[in-house]
Amino acid sequence: MEPTQSYPDAAHSDPVRMGWMQGSPPPPDKTILYEDGSFLRFPQTRWSYSHMRQFGPTVEVQRGAGPLAVFPRNEQTDLDALTVTLRDGRRVTWQDALELGYTDGVVVLHRGAIVYERYFGAGGEHRAHIAFSVTKSLVGTLAALLADERLLDTAAPVTHYVPELARSAWGDASVRQVMDMTVGVDCSEDYTDPGAGVYDMLRAAGAIPAPPGFAGPHTLCDYLRHVPKLGAHGEAFAYRTVNTEVLGWILRRVSGVSLAQLLSERIWQKLGAEHDAYLSVDRAGTELGGSGLSATLRDLARFGEMIRQKGTFNGRQILPHTVVDDIERGADAGHFARAKIYSHNLPRASYRNMWWVTHNAHGAFTARGVHGQAIWIDPKAEMVVARFGSHHLAANIYLDPTLLPMYEAMAEHLLG
Amino acid sequence: MEPTQSYPDAAHSDPVRMGWMQGSPPPPDKTILYEDGSFLRFPQTRWSYSHMRQFGPTVEVQRGAGPLAVFPRNEQTDLDALTVTLRDGRRVTWQDALELGYTDGVVVLHRGAIVYERYFGAGGEHRAHIAFSVTKSLVGTLAALLADERLLDTAAPVTHYVPELARSAWGDASVRQVMDMTVGVDCSEDYTDPGAGVYDMLRAAGAIPAPPGFAGPHTLCDYLRHVPKLGAHGEAFAYRTVNTEVLGWILRRVSGVSLAQLLSERIWQKLGAEHDAYLSVDRAGTELGGSGLSATLRDLARFGEMIRQKGTFNGRQILPHTVVDDIERGADAGHFARAKIYSHNLPRASYRNMWWVTHNAHGAFTARGVHGQAIWIDPKAEMVVARFGSHHLAANIYLDPTLLPMYEAMAEHLLG
Numbered sequence: 001m002e003p004t005q006s007y008p009d010a011a012h013s014d015p016v017r018m019g020w021m022q023g024s025p026p027p028p029d030k031t032i033l034y035e036d037g038s039f040l041r042f043p044q045t046r047w048s049y050s051h052m053r054q055f056g057p058t059v060e061v062q063r064g065a066g067p068l069a070v071f072p073r074n075e076q077t078d079l080d081a082l083t084v085t086l087r088d089g090r091r092v093t094w095q096d097a098l099e100l101g102y103t104d105g106v107v108v109l110h111r112g113a114i115v116y117e118r119y120f121g122a123g124g125e126h127r128a129h130i131a132f133s134v135t136k137s138l139v140g141t142l143a144a145l146l147a148d149e150r151l152l153d154t155a156a157p158v159t160h161y162v163p164e165l166a167r168s169a170w171g172d173a174s175v176r177q178v179m180d181m182t183v184g185v186d187c188s189e190d191y192t193d194p195g196a197g198v199y200d201m202l203r204a205a206g207a208i209p210a211p212p213g214f215a216g217p218h219t220l221c222d223y224l225r226h227v228p229k230l231g232a233h234g235e236a237f238a239y240r241t242v243n244t245e246v247l248g249w250i251l252r253r254v255s256g257v258s259l260a261q262l263l264s265e266r267i268w269q270k271l272g273a274e275h276d277a278y279l280s281v282d283r284a285g286t287e288l289g290g291s292g293l294s295a296t297l298r299d300l301a302r303f304g305e306m307i308r309q310k311g312t313f314n315g316r317q318i319l320p321h322t323v324v325d326d327i328e329r330g331a332d333a334g335h336f337a338r339a340k341i342y343s344h345n346l347p348r349a350s351y352r353n354m355w356w357v358t359h360n361a362h363g364a365f366t367a368r369g370v371h372g373q374a375i376w377i378d379p380k381a382e383m384v385v386a387r388f389g390s391h392h393l394a395a396n397i398y399l400d401p402t403l404l405p406m407y408e409a410m411a412e413h414l415l416g
Numbered sequence: 417m418e419p420t421q422s423y424p425d426a427a428h429s430d431p432v433r434m435g436w437m438q439g440s441p442p443p444p445d446k447t448i449l450y451e452d453g454s455f456l457r458f459p460q461t462r463w464s465y466s467h468m469r470q471f472g473p474t475v476e477v478q479r480g481a482g483p484l485a486v487f488p489r490n491e492q493t494d495l496d497a498l499t500v501t502l503r504d505g506r507r508v509t510w511q512d513a514l515e516l517g518y519t520d521g522v523v524v525l526h527r528g529a530i531v532y533e534r535y536f537g538a539g540g541e542h543r544a545h546i547a548f549s550v551t552k553s554l555v556g557t558l559a560a561l562l563a564d565e566r567l568l569d570t571a572a573p574v575t576h577y578v579p580e581l582a583r584s585a586w587g588d589a590s591v592r593q594v595m596d597m598t599v600g601v602d603c604s605e606d607y608t609d610p611g612a613g614v615y616d617m618l619r620a621a622g623a624i625p626a627p628p629g630f631a632g633p634h635t636l637c638d639y640l641r642h643v644p645k646l647g648a649h650g651e652a653f654a655y656r657t658v659n660t661e662v663l664g665w666i667l668r669r670v671s672g673v674s675l676a677q678l679l680s681e682r683i684w685q686k687l688g689a690e691h692d693a694y695l696s697v698d699r700a701g702t703e704l705g706g707s708g709l710s711a712t713l714r715d716l717a718r719f720g721e722m723i724r725q726k727g728t729f730n731g732r733q734i735l736p737h738t739v740v741d742d743i744e745r746g747a748d749a750g751h752f753a754r755a756k757i758y759s760h761n762l763p764r765a766s767y768r769n770m771w772w773v774t775h776n777a778h779g780a781f782t783a784r785g786v787h788g789q790a791i792w793i794d795p796k797a798e799m800v801v802a803r804f805g806s807h808h809l810a811a812n813i814y815l816d817p818t819l820l821p822m823y824e825a826m827a828e829h830l831l832g
Contacts, residue, residue: 212629
């Protein structure tokens with residue numbers, strides 16, 4: 001059930017209108033802090049998600065010295081009036097749906113050209129926004145790339161690369177099980193439960209503040225070493241961010257460089273990105289590969305368009321098409337169905353290389369992050385949507401009834 | 417007196433050789449942390465000064481979308497063998513002097529072309545390094561610019577812009593006194609004294625860790641409000657970082673934007689910078705205008721060359737030449753002499769708009785930061801030196817006997 005607490009709508013929670021962090025210095029009641037956790041509290045999040053580097057340590061993902069890959073523009077002004085039929089049957093306009101979703105920014109590409117681009121609230125074309133779990137799909141893509149190059153053996157046990165995980169849930173898991181999240185691991189991802197394991201992980205990583213005298217693990221890696229197994233591996237999709245953090249650890253071992261450097265060298269520098277991106281890090285400099293990327297929306301769209309074009313973008317083959325084929329083919333839909341909670345919104349879907357593959361009639365697949373972050377790729381409609389949001393609800397299962405019909409309606413419209 | 421504790425030399429403290437932050441994760445004895453203050457402890461600083469964003473919150477200073485201003489190159493290979501006569505009479509090579517100064521990077525421009533460029537340790541051409549008090553000269557330049565545009569009245573009392581400072585040392589000081597640091601303020605800048613006021617300021621700003629249960633001010637602005645007066649204003653140069661923080665506060669009030677945005681809009685975007693720079697911020701998002709800039713060395717050299725060319729660079733007039741003239745003219749050398757401690761190394765010097773003006777035969781003036789950060793501008797030799805270092809000693813008065821002769825020797829050489 002969707003939580004019933006009431007929240008101000010997008011207009012009433014607009015961060016500029018609310019005056020967050022305005023003034024020099026901002027008055028106390030307009031100040032957003034890391035220490036008291038207010039940087040993760042709605043409606044402050046409508047500002048903080050566009051300013052994550054102000055709330056903690058980060059590393060840059062450099063764009064390099066290459067020229068910018070400029071998108072052609074073919075903007076269509078009538079798209080705001082597009083009719084979207086929400087899952088509850090309500091018919092609203094595209095513009096209304098953007099508001100319902102607390103949208104901070106949205107870019108729609110059709111055949112590689114920008115047909116629609118809007119920013120709201122604290123968003124802006126040069127403003128990096130946290131991508132949350134969209135980050136996972138970039139990390140999963142890097143893993144698939146290294147596997148394609150035979151640098152990473154997906155059939156190998158995790159402990160082949162990270163022996164430190166021998167006594168954890170991953171002690172008898174394979175790299176492939178991590179990449180497709182079919183590991184049985186005792187780390188709840190229920191964001192409505194303050195005792196959920198995911199919060200222990202984030203506390204260890206410093207991504208949320210720890211109480212005074214906190215005696216738990218103080219780094220991401222220290223936390224991962226001690227996560228216990230729960231159930232069996234390889235039987236069901238179980239969406240757990242800890243898997244991406246383990247995959248990040250594996251990638252650092254395989255590549256010998258940081259995740260930030262790997263992402264920069266293998267992808268960001270080749271995309272002709274407009275801006276450096278950045279990754280939040282824990283106190284020991286380990287990147288949060290499961291949630292920590294902040295980037296501008298057009299750069300995320302560049303990544304999405306490169307994936308839609310089977311690895312080709314900016315006049316070069318950035319990934320071999322086999323890497324994208326492997327994502328699009330997806331994984332075992334039975335594994336996915338056994339996770340239960342996602343099937344209502346995404347029937348027939350599967351999860352492969354940290355991407356959500358819908359297996360719908362258009363072959364759409366997507367990178368998704370809490371509070372409404374997304375890259376939605378629709379091969380049939382030749383469409384990519386990149387979207388940032390700061391919805392008050394964390395879980396996408398509550399946002400899907402609004403967001404998925406938007407992507408579908410836009411795709412149908414563009415197909416003509 | 418120079419402290420007598422012995423330290424490993426540049427080669428033995430090389431951060432790559434020492435393995436700081438190498439490994440995934442780095443082993444505990446190679447990990448550098450914010451919390452325990454090790455990120456500010458030599459020899460860890462040889463790594464951390466090139467990675468400040470990993471140790472705390474920051475904001476970006478965007479370079480904008482304009483094209484890069486590429487430096488012409490006219491590299492001279494014989495410069496390493498240049499003889500430098502140190503102040504103690506020792507004759508060493510330029511290369512040896514770089515090592516004595518724990519250099520992380522150095523760029524020498526002659527007539528606008530790069531004649532020498534080297535990086536050491538954790539330094540690199542794409543690696544932002546903390547500029548420490550070089551930051552002050554950028555902030556002072558922005559203040560001089562706004563004064564030139566009549567947006568800032570330097571004769572006005574500080575409280576005209578920041579009434580919150582009425583009961584502090586700045587309650588009866590003028591903006592000009594702040595810009596030239598002739599304010600009588602009780603805030604010791606003695607880095608060898610753990611009880612010095614500058615550490616209270618940095619603790620309030622979160623730039624150094626506070627002990628558990630710390631009850632002092634928690635933001636830069638809260639700290640500044642309560643700094644008491646000591647002595648009279650307008651009589652002597654007294655180098656106090658708090659003045660630059662006050663000036664930053666004034667500039668935010670005058671411009672209505674953050675220091676980062678002001679620096680980006682007025683300077684960084686116009687320079688054709690290669691990279692975004694960034695500023696460390698306190699927990700409320702207030703930038704450390706006295707010490708917090710991290711930038712790449714070539715970008716700092718672009719700024720220096722723009723100043724040398726009286727505000728012209730990248731094909732445009734970035735500052736009116738009157739702003740640079742006002743810096744170069746300097747201030748009252750008597751005020752400077754009364755500060756006593758700088759006169760030995762910099763006889764006849766003065767301090768204007770947060771720049772050190774030597775009034776030497778070449779009319780050299782300089783931006784300087786602890787541990788050996790510098791922009792040295794020699795108009796007669798048409799030379800700019802930009803330099804990053806991580807010397808174990810903080811105060812430049814100990815480094816000057818090595819560094820000043822280097823700049824002078826290079827200038828004489830280039831004059832031919």
